[in-house]
Amino acid sequence: MPLSSAPTSNTGTLAARTPVTAGVRDWTCPFCPLLCDDITIIVQDDGAPATPGTDCPRLAHALTWFAGSPAPAPAIDNVDTDLDSALNRAADILRATKRPLFGGLATDVAGARALYPLAAGCGAILDHLHGDAMAASNAALQDRGAFFTTLSEVRARADLLIVFCSTPSAKYPRFYERVLGGTEQPRELVFLGCPIDPAAQKTGNARLQGVLEEADPFDLLAIWSALAEGRGAASFSDNPGMAQALAVLLERVSAARYTVVVYEPAALPGPHAALLIEALHRIVKAINRTTRAGALALGGDDGALTVNQAVTWLSGFPLRTRVSKPTRLSGETSLDHDATRYATRRLLEAREVDALLWVSSYQPEPLPQALFSDIPVIVLGHPALRTMLGKRGASTVFIPVATPAIDSAGHVFRIDGSVVASLAATRASTLPTLADIVERLHGALASTPAARSQP
Structure with a gap:
């Protein structure tokens, strides 16, 4: 995974958010x-965005939030x-906390880069909305390594795709269209340990087969791994x-010329999904x-892959890391x-954090x-979160932020981790980017209450 390719430009400036009000062709969708x-x-x-002629239920649902x-x-x-009062109250919360959690983290590269020094300044723990699936993938990579492929390699070379215990179109409706559509190369799609994905039937150049649809995934991989090793x-x-x-x-x-094993970390049974991922990569090796052969993991939703890449590049560790410079404890x-x-979930249930900064852009x-209702919360997120928060028992600060590719420009990592895509703003917006807000919050946190009260 090309961690060193993380962009260094800050997309949170007003110049970077110049919109195209007449519409955007070849627009990159950030919702998958x-x-x-x-x-x-x-x-x-x-002012609401629309995508005429685009048949993607996930995109259509996402756009309903942007009236x-x-x-x-x-x-x-x-x-x-x-805004100044909200930032000052948020800074007071962070200044008083001893162990905050930065959660959600649904943002782009610039947002992740801005959050990291803020987290380091207050000793925060970083975890994503999809942290469970990301943690399983990270654990397998750390323990045994991985043998990944890319969407381009799948499209250009793969003649045999083995989909393991997954229905790709359920979360990624255009998966087959984007990976295999428009090509004439004959393909074989084998669905192992799961039924045939109905959406795959629209791929005209592929022969579909289901194998051992009801089998236990751990039994499947134990025997498949042994056979791959020569038993x-x-x-x-x-x-x-x-x-x-x-x-x-295996025959x-x-x-085959090039086999690709497709799996979805979030769809694998827990709590030991990392063992299944590790076994899949052992078979690919x-x-x-x-x-x-290569493996293709379907995941990284809501900026999970993007933030994981950025945090790993900045710290040397993936998500679910506590950062502090210098250490406060x-x-x-x-x-x-x-x-x-x-x-x-474990941190909150065990009351091991005393404040939450929640990011959902x-x-x-x-x-x-x-x-718990007595934990102070700072929410930097989609405007619709305002009505969802209601009145809580503890201090709650809400600041609306721009959505990348709707209200602002940005950069995000693609599902295969090999491409950083640029996002173009769609409409005029007065909403600040997450990076803008976090940088201002970091500045407010660094100042003293007395200094803030001076004229």
Whole structure:
């Protein structure tokens, strides 16, 4: 994964947010990590964006959150206020906290880069909305390494795709269209441990087959891994049917020019999804001894891959890391990564954090259910979150921010981690970017209360 390619430009300036009000062709959609870039988007008379001729239910649903109504004002404890007052209250919360959690983290590269020094300044823990799936992928990569491929390689070379325990179109409606559509190369799509994805039937040049649809995924990978390492199917007398079916599949893999194993970390059964991911990559590595193969993980939604890449590039550790420079707690290191200890739900349920900064700039993701009402919260997010917060028992600061590709420009990583895509603003907007707000908050935190009160 090309961590060093993270852009250094700050897309939070007013110049970078210059919109195209007549519409944008070849617009890149930010609401799915496929980053489809063939969409025409227009701004209707009421200011709401629309994508005529684009048949993607996920995009259509996302755009329902962007009506043309004016953005709400910042708020403190459910009462409208001005931006400076909201920033000062947010700074007071961070100044008083001993162990804050920065959660949600649905943002772009510039937002992640701005959040990191703020987190370091107050000893915050960083975890994403989709932290469980990301943590499983990170654990497998850290323990055994990985053998990934890219969307371009799949499109240009793959003649055999094995979809493992997943229905790609459920979360990524245009997956087959974007990866295989418009090509004439014959393909074979094998759905292993799951039914055939109905959307795959629209791929005209592919032959579809379901194999062992009801099988346990751990049993599948245990036998498949052993067969890939050279054990014969006859040695599995306790499950000869599964072993024979997988042996036949391996023969097809050996005959293929380029095999791709497709899986979705979030769809794998927990709490040991990392073991399944590790086994899949072990099989891919074994296949590569005699032919070519790669793995394609479907994930990274809501900026998860983008933020994970940026944080890893900045700190050397992936998400679920506590950062502090210098350390604020005696006896603790300035960087501490623990994918289990620093999971959002566990931290909140165990009351191990005393404040939450919640970032949700793509869609209005509600606060975590495990959050206690007496924990102070700072919400930097979609304007629709204003009405979802209501009145809480503890201090609650809300500041609306721009959505990348709707209200502002930006950069995000594609689903395969190999491309950083540029996002173009769609409409005129007075909303500040997350990077703008975080940088101002960082400045307010660095100042003293006395200095802020001076004229």
